[in-house]
Amino acid sequence: MIAAAEEERFSRRKHGKRPVPFAAWELPELAAAWCLEQAGLRPEDLDGVAYSYDPQLVVPGGPGQDERWEDLRTTYAHRAPNFLATALPGLDAAQVRFVPHHIAHAASAGLAAPYRESAVLVCDGRGEAVSHLAGHYRDGELTVLASQALPHSLGLMYEDLTQHLGFLRSSDEYKVMALASYGEPRFLREMRELVYATGDGGFRVEPIDWSVYAKALGKGEKWTADHADLAASVQARLEEVLLDLATWLHERTGARYLTMAGGVALNCVANTRLFAEGPFEEVWVQPAAGDSGTALGGALHLAQANGDPVTPMPGAALGRGWSDEELGAWLDVARVPYERPADLAATVAAELAADRVIAWFQGRAEYGPRALGRRSLLAHPGNPRNTERLNDVKGREQFRPIAPMVLAERAPMIFGRGPMSSPYMLFVHDVRPEWRDRIPAVVHVDGTARIQTVERGRDPLLARLLEEFEARTGLPVVVNTSLNTAGRPMVDDPRDALECFGSAPVDVLVLGPYVVRRGAVFAG
């Protein structure tokens, strides 16, 4: 695995395109060109290009389709090889292969995970004609055991609720999950009648009239207890159905490990419930579990089918990176005063201990939606005001939590319930009661935190930063949230970092080995 990156990081347009079916012609041209450059390949060198949707599988006029746009989406998908050959001159369009959407998701988990054998569960909004896949990977071979046909879809159910609550569907689902922790699952009984597993590996989602439970909200309209209770009820029911599906899958496979992908696998509250209450020893979620990860899965699936060696993913740092010299040149061009401290970790830890907000830019960018200490905003977890402060920097809703990174060996002392290795921030953990007042900025209203565990061997600089911070404050925990401002994709290149530093109240910018202080750049 040489490179993986999302188009949004290049085009600076969130998700690369609008989350609507008629945007299907827009392909990740800039990201694809960069991946080739990183590999030292030209488009004509490629002997396989995966497209993670197979238009042949679409049932014309089938259930669950958006009839206004379905034919357009299918037409665009059929023409994808030509679109790609236009975007990447020299590419032979005949090398483009259609990989069924859920096979691509499944491969992005089962073939990328560090196991030779795993049960794999994929749930998302929809692919061509289904919304789910349950299967078994053994030595790279997938056996599909169940797949739920549309219109039944756990992902679409969650998307519908997202829209009902005034958020952007197919984009803002994580806000519904955050809102759920403010409510009580008062409508769980009703949801159990409407959404249920069918005992054959699949499930049903009956049509739901959301307005019976809480009135529809417009964009930015204030939510009430009813809305939070509805979110809590749907979240709880989703978790229960996923547990049923996982139990069925475990009975069928006897596998020790569960691997997951698909948009629903970004629901870290549900993931923890599967880990804590489900039958599998370990649950592994691919960091780019949403549709962006189907690029990786599609490629792995083709490589495996071709007999090429496929190895587990080395981590999420598969995006763009710059050398120290290149980063210095960016700062020189911007005529920004900077220093290169002898001990970067100690210098930054001292700034954090003094309650300064740090924009932290190190190494190659993360693949997937989470900041994992490469393009992160860091802050002191002990100041309860820092939740508000960072949500202000990022222009986010104040009900949304911010998350901690923690030294892996310290995690069990502070956190419980979720898996103790959580390098991709895709699980939530309970914060032990005696720690809640010590790290208030990262404790969500329900007493949980979505942690990233940092291992010395994998991330030595980050581990040193956490140690230095602990030495100054007694806290082996630092606030970590993604480095971006409202509605924008995460910072990716040094220009984005400088622009973010220039426009948001961030105290210190750390660009590789260099430190830029706000006071030195902006007078008074």
Ligand SMILES: [Fe+2]
């Ligand atoms: Fe998907």
